[in-house]
Amino acid sequence: MYRYKCIIFDCDGVLVDSEPLSNQVMVDIANELGASINLEYAYRHFKGNSFNDCASQIAELIGREVPANLEQKYRERSYQKFKEKIQPIEGVKELLDNLELPFCVASSGPEQKIRLNLELTGLIDYFQSNIFSCYTIQKWKPDPAIFQWATQSLGFKTSECVVIEDSITGVEAAINGGFDVFGYTANDYNNELKNKATKTFDSMLILKELLVY
Incomplete structure (x- = not known):
């Protein structure tokens, strides 16, 4: 028996x-x-952060404002890379x-990016309308708003x-919103998640057993 009624997946690095x-x-x-x-x-410094936060860090590094078209350039180049090389996370x-x-995806990226990557990796049919983007509500992690929106939209409690x-x-x-959160550590380069997450795991093939009593 599952201990939860709904799973909220991040997209990048998780799916x-x-x-x-x-x-x-x-x-x-x-x-x-x-x-x-x-x-x-x-x-x-960039992983998991919003584009605007990354842009602010770059501006600090170079000592001046970044070009106004930086995000457009980033999106164009990254989308091309995704089309050439992106793969689903092993075991997902x-x-x-x-x-x-039930499950859904809640990501900091634009919905266009989320859908593109799910389509390219053959995962889009698993999610369809259950896709939530921080760009829609203009609030980014570590604000828990994206997870709260997803939860309320699907009719579940935190x-x-x-x-x-x-x-x-x-x-x-997730912690800021009062959620249990499982940290996927296969690419936890900074070894940060085990001291924060409710549980950690390094393979999607074992996640299901962590979700049951």
Whole structure:
């Protein structure tokens, strides 16, 4: 028997393996502006954060405002990378095929990006209308608003839901909303999640057993 009635999945790094691709694009763009950073820096400072927060960090690194078209450039380049290389997280299709309770996706990215990546990885049919984007409500993690919106929209209480996250920002958002949160640690480069999340796990193939009594 499941201990929860609904699962709220983050998208990037939880459903789709987009973090290496998107962070590398951010690194490339930042370095073109004179930032001189690498992918490890991006994982430590950008992962799980909103685009505006990343842009603010880049501005601080280069000592001036970033160009007005920075997000447009980032989206164009990252979408192209996704189309060329993105893959689903290992084991996630098997997990979704075998879940017998409702689930949704709640992500910091624009809905267009979420849908694109779910389509490219063959996951879109699992979610369809159950897609929630921070851009729609203009509130970003660690604000818990995205998870609260998803929960209320699907008709569940906070205590009936569990959030699946891979970033410290996302874990903190769930905690701030009073949710249980399971941290997916396969790419926890900073080893941050185990001290914050309700539980941690490193394979989607074992998540189901963590959801039952």
